[in-house]
Amino acid sequence: xxxxxxxxxxxxxxxxxxxxxxxxxxxxxxxxxxxxxxxxxxxxxxxxxxxxxxxxxxxxxxxxxxxxxxxxxxxxxxxxxxxxxxxxxxxxxxxxxxxxxxxxxxxxxxxxxxxxxxxxxxxxxxxxxxxxxxxxxxxxxxxxxxxxxxxxxxxxxxxxxxxxxxxxxxxxxxxxxxxxxxxxxxxxxxxxxxxxxxxxxxxxxxxxxxxxxxxxxxxxxxxxxxxxxxxxxxxxxxxxxxxxxxxxxxxxxxxxxxxxxxxxxxxxxxxxxxxxxxxxxxxxxxxxxxxxxxxxxxxxxxxxxxxxxxxxxxxxxxxxxxxxxxxxxxxxxxxxxxxxxxxxxxxxxxxxxxxxxxxxxxxxxxxxxxxxxxxxxxxxxxxxxxxxxxxxxxxxxxxxxxxxxxxxxxxxxxxxxxxxxxxxxxxxxxxxxxxxxxxxxxxxxxxxxxxxxxxxxxxxxxxxxxxxxxxxxxxxxxxxxxxxxx
Amino acid sequence: xxxxxxxxxxxxxxxxxxxxxxxxxxxxxxxxxxxxxxxxxxxxxxxxxxxxxxxxxxxxxxxxxxxxxxxxxxxxxxxxxxxxxxxxxxxxxxxxxxxxxxxxxxxxxxxxxxxxxxxxxxxxxxxxxxxxxxxxxxxxxxxxxxxxxxxxxxxxxxxxxxxxxxxxxxxxxxxx
Numbered sequence: 001x002x003x004x005x006x007x008x009x010x011x012x013x014x015x016x017x018x019x020x021x022x023x024x025x026x027x028x029x030x031x032x033x034x035x036x037x038x039x040x041x042x043x044x045x046x047x048x049x050x051x052x053x054x055x056x057x058x059x060x061x062x063x064x065x066x067x068x069x070x071x072x073x074x075x076x077x078x079x080x081x082x083x084x085x086x087x088x089x090x091x092x093x094x095x096x097x098x099x100x101x102x103x104x105x106x107x108x109x110x111x112x113x114x115x116x117x118x119x120x121x122x123x124x125x126x127x128x129x130x131x132x133x134x135x136x137x138x139x140x141x142x143x144x145x146x147x148x149x150x151x152x153x154x155x156x157x158x159x160x161x162x163x164x165x166x167x168x169x170x171x172x173x174x175x176x177x178x179x180x181x182x183x184x185x186x187x188x189x190x191x192x193x194x195x196x197x198x199x200x201x202x203x204x205x206x207x208x209x210x211x212x213x214x215x216x217x218x219x220x221x222x223x224x225x226x227x228x229x230x231x232x233x234x235x236x237x238x239x240x241x242x243x244x245x246x247x248x249x250x251x252x253x254x255x256x257x258x259x260x261x262x263x264x265x266x267x268x269x270x271x272x273x274x275x276x277x278x279x280x281x282x283x284x285x286x287x288x289x290x291x292x293x294x295x296x297x298x299x300x301x302x303x304x305x306x307x308x309x310x311x312x313x314x315x316x317x318x319x320x321x322x323x324x325x326x327x328x329x330x331x332x333x334x335x336x337x338x339x340x341x342x343x344x345x346x347x348x349x350x351x352x353x354x355x356x357x358x359x360x361x362x363x364x365x366x367x368x369x370x371x372x373x374x375x376x377x378x379x380x381x382x383x384x385x386x387x388x389x390x391x392x393x394x395x396x397x398x399x400x401x402x403x404x405x406x407x408x409x410x411x412x413x414x415x416x417x418x419x420x421x422x423x424x425x426x427x428x429x430x431x432x433x434x435x436x437x438x439x440x441x442x443x444x445x446x447x448x449x450x451x452x453x454x455x456x457x458x459x460x461x462x463x464x465x466x467x468x469x470x471x472x473x474x475x476x477x478x479x480x481x482x483x484x485x486x
Numbered sequence: 487x488x489x490x491x492x493x494x495x496x497x498x499x500x501x502x503x504x505x506x507x508x509x510x511x512x513x514x515x516x517x518x519x520x521x522x523x524x525x526x527x528x529x530x531x532x533x534x535x536x537x538x539x540x541x542x543x544x545x546x547x548x549x550x551x552x553x554x555x556x557x558x559x560x561x562x563x564x565x566x567x568x569x570x571x572x573x574x575x576x577x578x579x580x581x582x583x584x585x586x587x588x589x590x591x592x593x594x595x596x597x598x599x600x601x602x603x604x605x606x607x608x609x610x611x612x613x614x615x616x617x618x619x620x621x622x623x624x625x626x627x628x629x630x631x632x633x634x635x636x637x638x639x640x641x642x643x644x645x646x647x648x649x650x651x652x653x654x655x656x657x658x659x660x661x662x
Contacts, residue, residue: 046518053522057565064566071566077528078521085518248500255503262510269517381561381568451559451570 022250027213027242034211034253035260036100041199042261043092046268047131048192050086058138060184062177065140066282073279084272090135092268093128094297101125105331105352108340109212112226112235115332117205120198122328127195132295134187137180145283146292148183149175154305157314175285211253213242215340222338231338282379284387286396286404293366300359303366379462386459389452393443401463409440416464423478425457433481542577542587542645553578553601553608553619555590560649574598575636575647576608578619587647588622589634596654599633608633630657 009015057072057079059065072079101121104110110118137148152175156166171178212218218238223231247253284290294302301321308316335348342349379387390396398409415424428448431438443453542556553576560573574590588608592599597612607625608617615627622633637648651662 042514046514049518049522053526056526059566067566067568072525075528076525077531078524079528081521082525085521251500251503251507255500255507258503258507258510262514265514265517 021207022248022254024207024210024249025243025246026211026249026253027217027239028246032256032260033103035257036096036103038254038257039261039264040093040096040100043089043096043264043268044195044199046265047086047089047093050082050089051188053082054086055188058184060138060181062140062180062283065138065180069139069141069279073277080276081269081272084276085268087277088268088271088275090132091296092264094132096264097125097128102352102356104212105348106342107212107215108342108345110332111335111338111340112231112332113209114205114212117202117209118332119329120202120205122325124195124198124202125328126325127191127198129297130191131187131195132297134183134191136295137183138187139279140180140283141280142283142287142290143278143280143292145175145285146290147294147298148179150292151294151298152179154317158318159314210239210243213239217242218340219338219344224338225336226338227336228338282384286391287402296363299366300362303362379459382455383459383462385452386455386457389448389456390459393448393456398440412460412463414464416461419461420478421454421457421461423480424460425453426480428453428456428460538649539639539646540575540649542575542647545585545640545643545645546582548577548579548582548585548645550579550582555601573649575649576601576633577645577647580620585638585640585645586620586622587636587638587645589636589649589651591634591651591654592629593631593634593652594627594629594655630655631659634659 005014054072057068057076059068069083073083074080076082104118104121133148133151137144152166152169155169156162158165167173169179169182170176171182218235220238222234222238225231293299301317304320305313305317337345339345342352395412396405398406400406400411400413402413419427427434429444430442431440432442441447443456448456538560540558548554555574555576557572557574560571562569562571576588576590577585578588579585590598592610592612592615594610594613594615597610599608599610599615599617601607601619602609602616606619608619608622609615610617610627610629613628615629616625617623617629617633618625622635624632634650634652636650639646639648653660653662
C-alpha cells in the first residue's frame, strides 16, 4: 500500500495537492451557516445516485410513464423509498440553495472579489429550478400534467417570443409525447451536465479565492466603495490578516460540512420513509375539473397571479421573475459599497425582508386557498383501457364528461352514480333494448368485443361527478328490460 | 500551519471532526446507497409467481370422452407494460369427474394443435405432430414430449386450471 502510494505520489504529487487543497488555511470563525453550500452538493450527489437507478425503471412515453412509476413504487425492492428520497431531495435542493444564497447575501460575500462566483451561483440556482420543472412532469399524473400545462402557458405569455417559446418547451403545440421525451432528456442529460460544469467552476473559484472572511475583518479602515482604486490592495491585506490564526480546511471546515450533510441525508431518508412521494391519478387531458397546484417553491408566483387582474397577468408572470433574475445577476455590479454586514446595509436588509416576507405571505395564502382537487383513485388497467376506448370510439362526439363533449346524448359526468357497470355493459351492447327510440348505435359484437364493452362499462362506472364536493353515495336505478324470447 | 503548537482542545476537536466526517460520510453513503443498490439489483431477487387460475366452466358441461377447446384472454405483465394474449387449453375427461387440461400449445414449437375428429387424436398442423387425447402422449411426428398438462381443481362445481407455459422443443417439462 505504502509502496503504491509512493509510486503514485512521485508521479501525481499527491502530497502537495493535499497540502494545497486540504491543509490550506482558511479564516477562523466560520459558522455552521457556512455548511449550506456543501450540503446542497451532497443532496445533488444523492439525487444523482437515486435518479440514475430510477431512470433504469422509467419509460418516457405517455402510454407507459405512469405505469412505470407505479411499477418502481410497488414492484421494485426499496423502489418506493428511492422515489421518496428523490422527491424530497428535490425540495431540499431548493431550500438549501436558497439558504446558501441568503447567507452569502447577508455577509456581503458576493462583493469584490467574488462577483464571478455569485453569478455562477445564480446560474446554479436556475439549473436547480430547471431540474424541478422538468422532473415534475415525469410521473405523468394529474398534478404533473396540469402543473406543466400551466407552467408552459405562462412561458407563452412572454411578449414577442411567447409562441415560439411554448413550441420549444412542448416540442409541438400540445403537451404530449414530445414534451415528455424532451423534459426527460433535459432532466437526465443536459441539466446534470451543465450543473456538473457549473459546480466544478464554482468550487474551483472558492478554492482559488479562499472562503470569505467574516464581515468585520474586511470592514475596519476599508475605503467606502469597492470601486475605489485602493480597495483591492486593502482587501488582500485584510484577507491575509484574517487567515492568521485561522483554521485548517481539513478537518476543521470539512468536518462541519460532513456533519451537516449527513444530518440532511438522514432527514431526507426519514421523510421518504414516513411520507413517501405522492402519485395522483394518471394524467387525463380531458379532465377540465382538475385544479392544478404547483410545487411549493413555485407557489409565490402562482398566488401572485391570482391576485392581479387578468390584463396584468402576462406582465407579472414573466416580468417579476425576469426582474428578480436581472437584479440577482446584477447585484455585485451595482452594489459597490464596501460594507458587508447585513445589519449595516439598510437597503439590502429591507429588500431581503420584503422579498422573503412577500414570498412567505404568498405561500401561506396559497396554502389556505380552497382547492377543488379531487383525489381521484388511480384507474385500474381495465378502466384505463375503457377510457382509451371512450376516446377511440369518439363517444365524446355525443356525450359530455365534465362539460367536455357533444350535446346529442346524455351527460355522462355522473353516470357512475346512477348505474352499475353491469347495467352499462348491457346498455352499450344494445341501447335499443332499453329505449326503443334510442339513437345510440349498438356497440355489441362485432363493433366492440365483449371484453372491450366490459372495459368501457368499467370506466363509465367510475364517472361519479367529480366536480361536486362530497358527491352523494352511489344510487343505482338499474332497470333491465325483460329478456327477449328467441 | 494554523497554530504552531495546537492546544489540546484543537487536537481533540480535530480528531472528533475527522471521526465525524468518516462516520457521517459512511452513514450518508449507506442511507442513500442501500436503497439505490437494492432497487438496481431488484430483478435478481426472487419474485412470487402469480398463480393464474382460469375458470373453465361448470363440471357437468364437459361431455365424457369428448375433448373441448377453451379460448381465453390472458393478461400478460412485461414489467410495467400490460398486454393481452389469446390463449387456449383443451379439456378432457373420461368419467366426468377426473379432468385433464392440456396447454393448447404443441410441445414442439408452440403451434395450436386441433382435434382430428376422424382419427380422434390431436394433430398439430405445423410439422404433423400427433398426440393421444387421453394422456397427451406423442403418437407421431417431431414433438419431444407429451402435451403439457396443467394443474386442475374443482370448486363449487366449477372446473379451474392453473395456466402455465413451458419451454418448447425440449424433452423436459420446465416452466417458463
